Amino acid sequence: MSTYEWLLFDLDGTLSDPAEGFVNSMNHALQFYNYAPRPAAQLTPHIGPPLEVTLAHLTGSADSTHVRALVDKYRERYGETGYAENTLYPGITDMLQQLSSIDGIRLGVCTSKRADFASRILEQFELHHYFEFVSGGDVGVAKWQQLGKLLEEKRIGQRTLMIGDRHFDLSAAARNGLPSAGVLWGYGSKEELDQHTPAYLFHHPSEILNIF
Structure with a gap:
């Protein structure tokens, strides 16, 4: 056995x-809420942890409603094209x-x-x-x-x-x-x-x- x-x-x-889709979808969410996009080298170390942890860290936001909105915006693009990248x-x-x-x-x-x-x-x-x-x-x-x-x-x-x-x-x-x-x-x-x-x-x- x-x-x-x-x-x-x-x-x-x-x-x-998932790097390409992750980076593109992350910057889609950040830019939608008026945060500066990040280069891939700054984002790829965050592959793995839950999205809400990463987005709270990247934006410095402790507002769970705002972080959830960022997650939803990330998933919007990821669900359309990001998953295939x-x-x-x-x-x-x-x-x-x-x-x-x-x-x-x-x-x-x-x-x-x-x-x-x-x-x-x-x-x-x-x-x-x-x-x-x-x-x-x-x-x-x-x-x-x-x-x-x-x-x-x-x-x-x-x-x-x-x-x-x-x-x-x-x-x-x-x-x-x-x-x-x-x-x-x-x-x-x-x-x-x-x-x-x-x-x-x-x-x-x-x-x-x-x-x-």
Whole structure:
């Protein structure tokens, strides 16, 4: 029997690179509310955390209603075109294909991105059939709460490995008593991930297969 029953993947920075759509949609929201647009280099480090956290930080606003309006404006553009401005990391399709052929291993997605956007991205890259479910986030819901709900509803069990590129993914797993793995092709540094003592650190998607 494998150590794990479930492999639970983050999306942004783990399966695909959302940088172009993220930057364009973020600046769409900022400019609509008369904030100066930001260069990509200032925005891409914010890929991963919930949108409301990023937009509150970028604007310095503590007004939850205003931040929600910014999130809605971001999603307006993202839902039209931003989701398609996305690039699949090399090796992801082959890795998922091989994982899906291993008996007893089940795959899911747990992302801070809204579930419908995440599903459209997976469909765009013809990856959706590899996953049994997509858990998406919403304003005010942290990733650790998403994982907790999946456990509570028995959609996953304790033999679940959370795989992601940012500390939010790893700390969410730890808070729920789950092991985690960090990937180094996304937006989190080795130093950031090491702080959360992941069971594995992967440099390339193919390395995930080495678990088995």
